[in-house]
Amino acid sequence: MENLSIRSLKEGYEKKLFSPVEVTKMYLDRIHHLQDLNAYITVTENIALQQAEIAVKRYAADEASGILEGIPLSYKDNLNTKGIRTTSGSKIDENFIPIEDAGVVRTLQKEGAINLGKLNMHEFAFGITSNNPFYGPVKNPWNHEYTPGGSSGGSGAAVAASLSAASIGTDTAGSIRIPAASCGVIGLKPTHGLIDASGVKHISWTLDHIGPLTKNMDDLAIIMEAMTGKNFTVNLKEDIRGLRIGVPKNYFNEGIDENTAILYKKALKDLESLGAILIEIDIPYSPEDLALSFAIGLSEAGFVHEETILSALDSLGLDVKASLENSHAIPALDYIKALKRRAQITIQIERLFEKVDIIATPTTPITPQKIGEEMVEINGTQDSVYHTMIRLPAIFNVTGHPALSIPCGLADNGLPVGLQLAAARYNERVLIHAGFAYEQGFLTSFYEKRNKLAELAINK
Structure with missing residues (x-):
C-alpha cells in the first residue's frame, strides 16, 4: 500500500479493500521503522489514528466528500498546527504549540487529510542541507551519507521513502524544488500568493511560497485541487504536441556538472520526441541578480526575526546566526533597489511566456552533497553548496512564477x-500537463527504482 497513489488509496477505501486506519498504521509503522532517516521531528500518532477513525466512519456512511478523505499527509515544521508543537527546526521554538492551524493545514484537513506529523527541516528554513544542529540531519533515502536538500528536507525524504502519501513544504529560494530534485520526487512552487501563507514562520513574505511534494503528477494535481479548489486533474493529458518549450541560452546552462547537463539535455530531447517544440531563449537574469534573493530575503528575515536577533541570537545554529547577524547590515536603499529590480525582472520573464509556454532548466546544477560538506567544485570553480544549489531555482522566487521539479534520471x-x-x-495547469506527459513517457522505470528503494529500506 505504501506506493499506492492518492487516487488508488481512495478507490481502495471506497471498495473496502483496506481502511484509512490500516493505511495510517502502515505509514506510522514505516516512520518508526525508518527513524534513521530522521525525517520527522514530531510524530502525531494518536491524532492521526483519531482522524483515520473519523474517515472510516465517513466512508461507511457514504459521507466521504473530501478530496483527501483519509489520506495521510505530513507538514514541514514551520507550518503551524493547532495543539501540536511547531519548532521551525529551532531550539528557540522547541516548545511552541500554536493555538490555530496554518491556513493551508486548515484547508487540507477540511478536505479530510490525516496529519502524520511535523517534518525535520533546516533551522528556520535558512538553508538547503537540512543538516539541523538541534534535531539532527535529515538523510537522503537514496544514500544516507548525503543530504536530502532543503530547507524542506524532511518533506523530500518522507515522500521518497513512503513515510507519508504527500507532504507540504515552503520555498524561499528553492526549498521545495531542491529536496524534490535531491530525493527523486515531484515538487511544485506555485505562483506567489496562490496558496494561503497565514500561520507560517516566514523568512521573507516577498519570496516565500507554500507548495506540495508528491510521488507522482496525479497526486500533485489532486493536492493542488484540495489546496486551491480549482480543477487540476483535467490537465493530466499525455498529448503535448505543439507545446513551446523555452531552452535558455544563458544563465541556466552555466556552471552545471556533467551528469546534470547530460540528463537535462536528454530530458529536452524526450520532450521534443513527445511533440514539444524547443525554442532557444535569452534569460533576462545574470549571476549578479542572484544577490536579489539575499538583499530581499535577509532584509525581511531581519524584520521577522527581530526579537530573536535582540534576545536569543546565541540560541541559533551557527549558519543561521551568521545570516541573521548580517540582516540588519543591509541598507534600506539596497532593499528598495532590489525590489525595483525584482519588479523589472518579473515583467521581463512574464514577457518570455508570450513566446513560449514553458521554460525548461535543470532544477539544481549538482546532485546533493554529503552531509556536512559546505563547499563544492564544478568544472574547476569552487563555491558554497548553498549558493550553488539555489542558483537555478531562486529566480522564480524573485519573480513569483510557478515552477515544478520532476525527476529526470539518476547521476x-x-x-x-x-x-x-x-x-x-497562475499557469500551474500547463506545468501539470507537461509534467504528466513527461512522466508517462519516461519515468516508469525511475519510479520502479524509487519504489524498490523504499521496499528494501523497510526490509532491512
Whole structure:
C-alpha cells in the first residue's frame, strides 16, 4: 500500500479493500521503522489514528466528500498546527504549540487529510542541507551519507521513502524544488500568493511560497485541487504536441556538472520526441541578480526575526546566526533597489511566456552533497553548496512564477537529478500537463527504482 497513489488509496477505501486506519498504521509503522532517516521531528500518532477513525466512519456512511478523505499527509515544521508543537527546526521554538492551524493545514484537513506529523527541516528554513544542529540531519533515502536538500528536507525524504502519501513544504529560494530534485520526487512552487501563507514562520513574505511534494503528477494535481479548489486533474493529458518549450541560452546552462547537463539535455530531447517544440531563449537574469534573493530575503528575515536577533541570537545554529547577524547590515536603499529590480525582472520573464509556454532548466546544477560538506567544485570553480544549489531555482522566487521539479534520471553517483519547468504566473495547469506527459513517457522505470528503494529500506 505504501506506493499506492492518492487516487488508488481512495478507490481502495471506497471498495473496502483496506481502511484509512490500516493505511495510517502502515505509514506510522514505516516512520518508526525508518527513524534513521530522521525525517520527522514530531510524530502525531494518536491524532492521526483519531482522524483515520473519523474517515472510516465517513466512508461507511457514504459521507466521504473530501478530496483527501483519509489520506495521510505530513507538514514541514514551520507550518503551524493547532495543539501540536511547531519548532521551525529551532531550539528557540522547541516548545511552541500554536493555538490555530496554518491556513493551508486548515484547508487540507477540511478536505479530510490525516496529519502524520511535523517534518525535520533546516533551522528556520535558512538553508538547503537540512543538516539541523538541534534535531539532527535529515538523510537522503537514496544514500544516507548525503543530504536530502532543503530547507524542506524532511518533506523530500518522507515522500521518497513512503513515510507519508504527500507532504507540504515552503520555498524561499528553492526549498521545495531542491529536496524534490535531491530525493527523486515531484515538487511544485506555485505562483506567489496562490496558496494561503497565514500561520507560517516566514523568512521573507516577498519570496516565500507554500507548495506540495508528491510521488507522482496525479497526486500533485489532486493536492493542488484540495489546496486551491480549482480543477487540476483535467490537465493530466499525455498529448503535448505543439507545446513551446523555452531552452535558455544563458544563465541556466552555466556552471552545471556533467551528469546534470547530460540528463537535462536528454530530458529536452524526450520532450521534443513527445511533440514539444524547443525554442532557444535569452534569460533576462545574470549571476549578479542572484544577490536579489539575499538583499530581499535577509532584509525581511531581519524584520521577522527581530526579537530573536535582540534576545536569543546565541540560541541559533551557527549558519543561521551568521545570516541573521548580517540582516540588519543591509541598507534600506539596497532593499528598495532590489525590489525595483525584482519588479523589472518579473515583467521581463512574464514577457518570455508570450513566446513560449514553458521554460525548461535543470532544477539544481549538482546532485546533493554529503552531509556536512559546505563547499563544492564544478568544472574547476569552487563555491558554497548553498549558493550553488539555489542558483537555478531562486529566480522564480524573485519573480513569483510557478515552477515544478520532476525527476529526470539518476547521476553516476546513484542520486536523482531534477528537471525544472516554469510557466507564466497562475499557469500551474500547463506545468501539470507537461509534467504528466513527461512522466508517462519516461519515468516508469525511475519510479520502479524509487519504489524498490523504499521496499528494501523497510526490509532491512
